[in-house]
Amino acid sequence: MEITEKEIKHLASLSRLNFTDEELAKFSADFKAILDYVNELQKVDTSNVKDNTIIRAYDELREDEVKPSLSNEEIVGNAPKNYNGYFIAPTVVE
Amino acid sequence: MEIMNETLENISEMLDTKKISSVELVNESLKSIEATKDLNILHEVCRDNALEMAKDIDAKRANGEKLSKLAGIPIVIKDNISMVGTYTTCSSKFLENYKSPYNATVVDKLLQAGAIIVGKANMDEFAMGSSSENCAFGVVHNPRNPEYVPGGSSGGSASAVAANQCFGSLGTDTGGSIRQPSSFCGVVGLKPTYGLVSRYGVVAFASSLDQVGPITKTVRDNAIMLEAIAGYDNNEFTSAKHDKESYYKDSFKNSIKGLKIGYAKEFFESLNNQDVIKSMENAMNFFKENGAEIVDIELPHIKDALAVYYVLSSAEAASNLARFDGIKYGVAAKEYNDLIDFYFKSRTQGFGSEVKRRIMLGNFVLSSGYFDAYYNKAKAVQNLIITEFSNAFKNCDVILSPTTPTSAFKIGEKVNNPLEMYLNDIFTVPVNIATLPAISVPCGIAQNGMPLGMQLIGNRFSESTLFNVADYYERNCFSFREVK
Numbered sequence: 080m081e082i083t084e085k086e087i088k089h090l091a092s093l094s095r096l097n098f099t100d101e102e103l104a105k106f107s108a109d110f111k112a113i114l115d116y117v118n119e120l121q122k123v124d125t126s127n128v129k130d131n132t133i134i135r136a137y138d139e140l141r142e143d144e145v146k147p148s149l150s151n152e153e154i155v156g157n158a159p160k161n162y163n164g165y166f167i168a169p170t171v172v173e
Numbered sequence: 174m175e176i177m178n179e180t181l182e183n184i185s186e187m188l189d190t191k192k193i194s195s196v197e198l199v200n201e202s203l204k205s206i207e208a209t210k211d212l213n214i215l216h217e218v219c220r221d222n223a224l225e226m227a228k229d230i231d232a233k234r235a236n237g238e239k240l241s242k243l244a245g246i247p248i249v250i251k252d253n254i255s256m257v258g259t260y261t262t263c264s265s266k267f268l269e270n271y272k273s274p275y276n277a278t279v280v281d282k283l284l285q286a287g288a289i290i291v292g293k294a295n296m297d298e299f300a301m302g303s304s305s306e307n308c309a310f311g312v313v314h315n316p317r318n319p320e321y322v323p324g325g326s327s328g329g330s331a332s333a334v335a336a337n338q339c340f341g342s343l344g345t346d347t348g349g350s351i352r353q354p355s356s357f358c359g360v361v362g363l364k365p366t367y368g369l370v371s372r373y374g375v376v377a378f379a380s381s382l383d384q385v386g387p388i389t390k391t392v393r394d395n396a397i398m399l400e401a402i403a404g405y406d407n408n409e410f411t412s413a414k415h416d417k418e419s420y421y422k423d424s425f426k427n428s429i430k431g432l433k434i435g436y437a438k439e440f441f442e443s444l445n446n447q448d449v450i451k452s453m454e455n456a457m458n459f460f461k462e463n464g465a466e467i468v469d470i471e472l473p474h475i476k477d478a479l480a481v482y483y484v485l486s487s488a489e490a491a492s493n494l495a496r497f498d499g500i501k502y503g504v505a506a507k508e509y510n511d512l513i514d515f516y517f518k519s520r521t522q523g524f525g526s527e528v529k530r531r532i533m534l535g536n537f538v539l540s541s542g543y544f545d546a547y548y549n550k551a552k553a554v555q556n557l558i559i560t561e562f563s564n565a566f567k568n569c570d571v572i573l574s575p576t577t578p579t580s581a582f583k584i585g586e587k588v589n590n591p592l593e594m595y596l597n598d599i600f601t602v603p604v605n606i607a608t609l610p611a612i613s614v615p616c617g618i619a620q621n622g623m624p625l626g627m628q629l630i631g632n633r634f635s636e637s638t639l640f641n642v643a644d645y646y647e648r649n650c651f652s653f654r655e656v657k
Contacts, residue, residue, distance in 0.1 A: 082537075087533075090533050090536055090537055090540070091533065093536050093540065094491065094520075094529075094532045094533055094536050095513075095516040095517050095520050096517065096520055096521050096524070096529050096532065096533070097517050097518070097521040098521075098529075102526075106529075106530065106533070109530060109591050109592070110530070110533065110534070112591075112592045113483065113530075113534060113591065113592055113595075114537075116479075116480060116483075116592055116595075117480045117483055117484055117538075117547065118480075119477065119480050120477060120480045120481065120484070120547070120550050120551060120554055121546065121550065123474065123477055123550075123553075123554050123557070125550065125553035125554060125556075125557065128553040128556045128557060130556075139414075140410060141407045141410075149274050149275060153274035153275075154274065156274065157271055157272065157274070157501070157502035157503075158500065158501055158502060159499065159500070159502075159503070159504070159505035160500075160505065166500050166501060167500075168500050168512065169509065169511065169512045169515045170511075170512075171511075171512050
């Protein structure tokens with residue numbers, strides 16, 4: 080499976096990442112090598128695997144109880160910009 | 174600083190019999206940290222807090238309070254583990270100024286046990302890497318020889334133990350990130366069974382694979398630390414309801430008679446490093462001479478585990494790192510056109526190149542048109558691997574392999590070839606894919622003077638068996654004391 084530069088640019092856009100042309104060239108080469116390696120998986124016969132979900136992630140879920148958590152100040156305090164307990168995001172609507 | 178050469182087990186005894194105080198010990202630890210600071214092992218040293226806690230522990234001991242084995246002992250934690258009052262940077266520029274408002278469960282457990290957290294260790298950014306060179310705050314150097322990498326991603330945690338800065342540390346292991354650096358630094362590292370140790374408060378890389386575990390000088394030290402951090406946590410929904418075990422008291426039988434050690438040729442046929450081949454032969458002979466039986470087992474699909482790993486871990490990483498938007502915490506772009514541009518610029522500025530590569534790979538395998546061919550295919554192969562391990566453990570107690578295909582490599586040697594770097598994890602990754610526990614113990618010295626590691630893999634929740642076999646090997650064949 081070949082991946083085109085156009086596809087890589089699209090992926091970068093989905094990933095919300097910018098690359099310079101130089102970075103993109105280096106990146107495309109690395110990416111192709113990694114994909115070639117990962118493509119070996121296509122050769123594995125998995126026709127006998129009926130259920131892809133045999134790994135249970137959890138034993139059981141706990142009750143959803145209301146209880147004290149972190150304060151608003153503690154949560155918002157790490158935001159690069161915050162005001163009065165709110166996160167400040169760039170303007171979306173003019 | 175001679176005292177820093179001691180094992181955690183011996184130090185605990187010395188504290189208990191008041192041969193040394195915790196304050197003295199923390200001061201020795203701080204001195205050792207200062208003396209080895211050029212290795213760039215720690216991102217942050219918790220000097221004042223550590224000394225205060227040590228005073229508190231000494232007072233409790235003077236009052237005759239019954240204290241745990243970890244009480245008063247200097248410990249280091251990896252910088253992706255949240256601790257109030259410290260930075261939790263994940264060695265990323267993105268989180269350079271991030272301070273968690275809450276403690277990870279493992280931190281709470283260490284503090285309850287009276288452990289003194291003296292520092293936070295550098296790592297590969299967001300735990301992605303095998304050399305601790307992908308660190309936004311500089312490369313970590315291997316204490317055995319600073320020209321070499323310490324391995325990764327928990328390279329700082331393993332180095333802190335090897336450099337005698339502390340008596341034990343916590344790392345995280347998604348594909349080998351505890352075992353590989355432990356092997357490269359000549360110390361003992363355990364990746365526990367998935368679900369045994371809580372990840373609450375540990376910054377997620379690939380949630381279905383991540384696990385926290387201890388790095389120590391000896392196997393017994395490791396058992397002491399695992400006992401303190403294991404256990405169910407209802408803050409984490411993948412936490413296992415496994416009965417509490419006394420690993421330190423109950424694991425060590427001082428015998429391996431009748432033990433069945435699985436030998437899978439798939440772990441050995443690709444080896445071409447003579448040092449590693451020799452060390453494995455020695456280990457195998459030792460086990461046979463001491464009453465264990467070597468049993469042939471088949472794991473035909475472990476050769477595909479690394480590809481499975483890169484698909485699944487990157488997919489999960491891309492999802493986990495989507496929350497880094499520059500608004501809630503971390504880097505925020507100063508100049509931008511609109512909200513979308515703000516996301517682009519903040520993320521581009523904040524993440525290093527390896528992290529970007531994984532996000533891209535993850536979004537690729539998750540994108541429509543490729544999801545079945547990559548993600549679903551990888552999950553199916555994961556199932557094959559799990560079934561093979563589970564069949565293998567019907568015929569053996571533990572499985573032996575090298576931890577890594579070679580000893581440590583030099584700084585800069587593999588930095589331009591990501592795929593070659595990934596191949597370092599070829600023997601450790603299958604363990605995470607199959608949710609199993611595994612321990613790496615020192616097993617020899619390579620021609621380049623760097624330590625070698627051997628991996629013992631167990632069935633789910635068989636940590637005490639691993640401890641027993643590894644301890645027997647360490648006491649009677651090879652230990653960290655032979656690594657210089």
